[in-house]
Amino acid sequence: MNSVPSHYQRVLSGMRPTGQLHLGHYHGVLKNWVKLQHEYECYFFVADWHALTTHYEDPSVISESVWDMVIDWLAAGIDPGDATLFIQSRILEHAELHLLLSMLTPLGWVERVPSYKDQQEQLRNLDLATYGFLGYPVLQSADILAYRAGMVPVGDDQVAHIELTREIARRFNYVYGREPGFEEKAEAAIKKMGKKNARLYRDLMKSYQEQGNAEALAKARALLEHQQNISLGDRERLFGYLEGGGKVILPEPQALLTPASKMPGLDGQKMSKSYGNTISLREKPAGIAEKLKTMPTDPARVRRTDPGEPGKCPVWQLHEVYSSEQTRQWVQTGCRSASIGCLDCKAPVIESVCAELEPMNARAQEYMEHPDVVRSIMAEGTERARDVAAETLADVRASMGLSYR
Ligand code: TRP
Ligand code: SF4
Numbered sequence: 001m002n003s004v005p006s007h008y009q010r011v012l013s014g015m016r017p018t019g020q021l022h023l024g025h026y027h028g029v030l031k032n033w034v035k036l037q038h039e040y041e042c043y044f045f046v047a048d049w050h051a052l053t054t055h056y057e058d059p060s061v062i063s064e065s066v067w068d069m070v071i072d073w074l075a076a077g078i079d080p081g082d083a084t085l086f087i088q089s090r091i092l093e094h095a096e097l098h099l100l101l102s103m104l105t106p107l108g109w110v111e112r113v114p115s116y117k118d119q120q121e122q123l124r125n126l127d128l129a130t131y132g133f134l135g136y137p138v139l140q141s142a143d144i145l146a147y148r149a150g151m152v153p154v155g156d157d158q159v160a161h162i163e164l165t166r167e168i169a170r171r172f173n174y175v176y177g178r179e180p181g182f183e184e185k186a187e188a189a190i191k192k193m194g195k196k197n198a199r200l201y202r203d204l205m206k207s208y209q210e211q212g213n214a215e216a217l218a219k220a221r222a223l224l225e226h227q228q229n230i231s232l233g234d235r236e237r238l239f240g241y242l243e244g245g246g247k248v249i250l251p252e253p254q255a256l257l258t259p260a261s262k263m264p265g266l267d268g269q270k271m272s273k274s275y276g277n278t279i280s281l282r283e284k285p286a287g288i289a290e291k292l293k294t295m296p297t298d299p300a301r302v303r304r305t306d307p308g309e310p311g312k313c314p315v316w317q318l319h320e321v322y323s324s325e326q327t328r329q330w331v332q333t334g335c336r337s338a339s340i341g342c343l344d345c346k347a348p349v350i351e352s353v354c355a356e357l358e359p360m361n362a363r364a365q366e367y368m369e370h371p372d373v374v375r376s377i378m379a380e381g382t383e384r385a386r387d388v389a390a391e392t393l394a395d396v397r398a399s400m401g402l403s404y405r
Contacts, residue, residue, distance in 0.1 A: 011040040011256070012149035014047035014088065014140075017065035018055060021072040022278035023353070024271030027321065028261030032153055034077040036256075042083040043147055043385060046070065049088050049095075050140070053133045054119075054126055070374055072281050075364035085381040088143065093389035097142035098135065100396060101168055104175060105138050109167065113137050113160050141165040145172075145250045146389040153256040162255035169250040176399040177236075177246025186241040189234035193227055205242050217242065236395075249399050250392075262321060266295045268314030282364060285354045292318075292350050297342045298335070307338040315346055322352035 013033065021030075036042055046069060051062045070085065078085065088094055110116065111134070120128045140161050144152055145168070152162050179185070190198045204220035207213040224230075224238050239248040264270065265277025272278070279291055297315055298308035310316035310332055319328050327348050334340030367374050397403045 009040050009151075010043070010147060010149045011036050011151045011153060012043040012045075012144055012147050012253075013153045014045045014050065014143055015069065016047045016051040017062050017069045018051050019061060019065055019273050020278075020280045020282065021069060022271060022273070022280050024261060024263045024265070024278065025072075026076055026281060027263040028155065029153075029258060030073065030076040030078070032258050033073075033083070034079075036153060037079060037082040040151065043149065043388075044073065044078065044083050044085050045143070045385070046087045047143070050136065053130070053136050053139075054123065054128065056130075056132070057126070067371070067374060070378060071364050071367045072360075074367055074374070074377070075281065075360040080377045080381060084384050085378060086385040087378060087382060090382045091146075091386050091389055093146050093386065093393045094139070094142050096393060097146050097389075097396065098139045100400065101142055101145070101172070102135060102138055104171055105168055109164060110134055110137060113164060115157065115160065137161045137164050138168070141168045144253050145169055146392050147385070148251050148392055149253050150251065151256040152253050153258050155258050156260070159255050159257070162253060166252040169252045172250050172396075173240065173246055173248055176396075177240055177249055179247065179399075182237065182246055183241075185234075186237045189230055189238055192230050192234065194229070197223060197227065201238070201242075208242065209244055247399070249395055262317070264314055264317040264321075266291060266314070268296075268317060279353065281357065281360055283357060284361070285358070288353050288357065289350050292346050292353070293343065295346070297345075301335075301338075301342060304341050305338050308335045308342075310335050315342070315349065318349045318353075322349055322356075 013029075015025075015029065033042070033044060046066055048062055048066060051065075052059060055062055066087065073085065074080070115137070116134065119133075137160075140158075141164060144162075144165050152158075152165075154162060190201055193201060201220055201223060204216040204223070207216035208220065220242050221239065224235055224242075227235065230238070233247075236247045236249060239251070240246050261270075265272065265275055266279070267275065267277045269275050269277060279288060283291070292315075295315060298310070298313040300306060300312070301308040310319075313335070316331065316335075319331055323331070330340070331345055335345060394403070
């Protein structure tokens with residue numbers, strides 16, 4: 001039995017389709033998604049609307065990248081049997097929730113998100129003084145809250161967006177979760193759990209509210225999650241009542257910080273498209289060898305006989321990702337004594353990168369030959385995801401008084 005309610009165990013993350021995926025994406029994001037899909041209920045989606053906030057003037061790269069990106073996900077080991085995959089713009093609930101959340105999001109909150117000004121300064125060639133770009137993090141909040149995801153794996157540049165999501169959810173629950181007679185309804189719901197569970201719930205609530213006991217909170221949530229005899233509405237009430245608030249219509253997610261990727265690019269800086277130092281996930285062995293052979297090394301090693309220092313060489317950083325302790329020892333001594341040349345030193349890295357990408361390339365090839373398979377994986381995922389989002393939106397509309405009959 002899980003000790004945390006199921007929606008707190010739901011993981012959701014998105015990726016913007018703005019170009020080819022490379023080893024940085026694999027080591028920084030995809031490997032982590034592959035691991036998470038076995039541990040949690042995962043939703044991974046193509047954030048094409050988010051890509052449009054920066055690429056609205058020339059959106060062709062978006063449609064060109066969507067399917068290749070999905071193929072790269074599948075090739076990297078994302079299993080559509082484990083994770084639900086979908087495309088953001090196919091699920092209009094994201095747009096509806098974005099609109100509804102925008103009503104209660106104070107302008108100051110979005111203006112203060114650091115990425116707003118940072119990106120405007122970094123991407124000076126684009127006109128980002130748009131309504132859509134300002135709303136970027138609100139759209140992201142809608143993505144997350146539409147699935148009531150408990151955990152959002154992201155890099156540290158996205159943490160502020162998750163924080164904003166938490167604030168918006170809190171405000172939403174505060175404004176719309178306080179139905180008339182909330183306390184009476186919550187008290188009545190407690191009684192429906194039966195004497196023993198009602199007492200346990202009250203004890204845990206007291207321990208959480210008076211002593212801030214987080215374990216008691218987790219236990220109480222688990223207790224609620226496993227109650228068969230209360231309605232969904234009562235469960236939401238009791239989740240909220242537990243924390244001293246109104247009904248929890250939109251639970252607050254946590255950022256699941258992805259360990260910073262150590263994947264260096266071909267120049268030793270972080271691997272990134274904007275530095276032009278990438279190895280694409282579709283790179284063939286000849287291309288891999290070519291790129292790595294021409295990669296710069298410690299500038300002190302002008303001649304083969306000049307000793308070098310791995311600490312000053314970007315190739316060494318690749319050994320740190322790919323090589324065994326034994327190989328790394330060989331590099332350290334060989335480089336400093338000039339007993340190996342740089343091409344010798346690069347050979348095991350070339351081999352490792354090729355070995356890593358070869359099975360991915362083979363799988364990608366399969367999917368490229370069967371685009372209908374990829375289309376149907378996404379169609380199925382989109383249907384599944386839409387059902388979840390539709391359920392949330394029904395609750396959201398009802399709590400805002402928008403469910404006219
Ligand atoms: N903003 C994210 C990025 O640039 C992509 C994204 C959009 C996302 N919606 C999301 C990530 C929801 C996590 C959850 O990387
Ligand atoms: Fe870099 Fe290896 Fe050459 Fe040393 S031997 S400078 S670590 S490539």
